[in-house]
Amino acid sequence: MRSHVPSRIAVVGTGYVGLGTAGLLAHLGYRVTGIDIDPDKIAQLQRGVVPIHEPGLDLLLASQEDRITWTTDYQAVAEADVIFICVGTPPGPDGTPDLRYVTGAARSIAAYLGDRPQVIVNKSTVPIGTGDFLQRLLEDHAPQFDETRHRVASNPEFLREGTALADSLYPDRIVLGGHPEAVEVLARLYGPLIEQSFTAPQGIGRPDSYSRPAVVRTTLQSAEMIKYAANAFLALKISFANEIAGLCERVGADIQEVTTGIGLDGRIGHRFLQAGLGWGGSCFGKDTQGLISAGREHAYPMPILQAAIDVNYRQRNVVVEKLLRHLKSLKGKRIAVLGMAFKPNTDDLRDAPAHDLIARLHQLGATVLAHDPVAMPRAEREWSHLTYTAAPDPATALRRADAAIIATEWEEYALLNWRDLVGTMRQPLVVDARNMLRETLPAQVEQIGRESVQVQKEAVLV
Incomplete structure (x- = not known):
């Protein structure tokens, strides 16, 4: 995988994290396709109705409607340079995170991975070691899988509901975990965010005291642990x-x-x-x-x-x-x-x-x-x-x-x-x-x- 500048993004999951990620990346100038298996949620988004309450999110998504497409069809993965997995990981009866939605998303993504460099990014909060598990899952289910082209990375979110957009646009840090080439692709993707070179969206101005986020480049396991340890x-x-x-x-x-x-x-x-x-x-x-x-x-x-x-x-x-x-x-x-x-x-x-x-x-x-x-x-x-x-x-x-x-x-x-x-x-x-x-x-x-x-x-x- 050669480090390249991504342009097309797929976001799997349209909850708090997925919608915020889609809106952020569209505002940074990328073409984004939001994917969800729930046809009712997709129908709402296609009508311009945001299915959750998050201050400013409806205005941000509306301002980027020419850059965002909503669909239930995973075919969009084939054209994406970077695919974000933003699905839920609810706790099971014993407290262990339930990975059924992550696993389901990975298998659906696998069917459409192409013969080009693609980074599959886990933004969902997952147990330590899930990145390696997803890599094996893609190997087993992607007909065109090639470990030199298809890399799994971890990019945990640190959003607070109620202030998710400001947290996304002006973060304390950006954590990127995985193979160095995959991490470099994500660093380029987030370039405008890292450099704060984008125009602040209406109503979500850049704080006067804010300069730029720290960037943490690390392994899959450390990135996954950082998310858990921070919240704990x-x-x-x-x-x-x-x-x-x-x-x-x-x-x-x-x-x-x-x-x-x-x-x-x-x-x-x-x-x-x-x-x-x-x-x-x-x-x-x-x-x-x-x-x-x-x-x-x-x-x-x-x-x-x-x-x-x-x-x-x-x-x-x-x-x-x-x-x-x-x-x-x-x-x-x-x-x-x-x-x-x-x-x-x-x-x-x-x-x-x-x-x-x-x-x-x-x-x-x-x-x-x-x-x-x-x-x-x-x-x-x-x-x-x-x-x-x-x-x-x-x-x-x-x-x-x-x-x-x-x-x-x-x-x-x-x-x-x-x-x-x-x-x-x-x-x-x-x-x-x-x-x-x-x-x-x-x-x-x-x-x-x-x-x-x-x-x-x-x-x-x-």
Whole structure:
């Protein structure tokens, strides 16, 4: 394989990663074909309808519609210089990542590999060693496979839902793993991104302090491990903050003052030290469990990572315990849950803490009213097994409620007129599980890692 400048790209999978990748590469000037086996999703995209909620993504894709084609036909692989695999890897019952979608995509790609240089790039989060597995899979199923022409590479994504486009356009680092020739092809592909020579898209301006990303060239195995280790470490930071928060409540300390103080240490930093309801979504839990599963395969226990998971899911019980402490029993009580998505600025419900809260509240006999600015239509489809009433707005959810839980830190909730709204509740009890309320209210306010009764002031940096 000679290093060449790629021009045509195929992206397999049209979820958060696939759509973001397609939009990014089209904006950099490449011809992109998005492939998905779901005809309904492809039909939506062909009509210009984006099937997920990600701020700015619809505008970016619309601006590049002349460069992007959507199809269910893998034939597009034959003309592609680089093929990105961006499919899901959900956890199995024992925490081991399920590779059925990756395997299926690889087999479909194999049938159309041609007699020209092509790089097959895994952007899906996969167990260490999957790149080698895919290389063997292509050898077995591609009629024209040639290891000098067809290389598998790893290029993990580090996107945060809600800020995925900015994370894609202005990344901290770009990790490229694989054979040096394949890595060089990807480095050329990402040239405009590395050099930041592209024009920033409307609404996603380049930060003033941003210069260019670091580029990490490494092996397949190291690239795969970097992705897992990064997410596991971030999950560990959040769980650490939550564990410290529990002790803060018991000794009279304030977690926000504590994390402000320790975060000023440059070795620690403030990011991902926010105490609250814990993490959710499709990455942290799955990737942390994936590392634990990999350790199990090699008879190598990973107790620190297991503790991070245990602490995280304990936080969901902490919120219910706070309700019980004040209400004594939840039978017949009306509880408002504000926020259903696992984080703001997305409609993603995977492993959302609100799911477990709603289930537990119903189990304890409560009537639940739930609201979310964008995720309620998706919840109607994906959470049909839960018992709750969808509230059209926060005010409706709070009216005559015995308690309210802020489960997702949507800005919309911070801007509510809480002083008036708590007056409409049967009992003015608010469990602010995201520590986002700043004003003193005529209500009993419980936060995480802080004294109850009133919302205190944040630590002030002098």
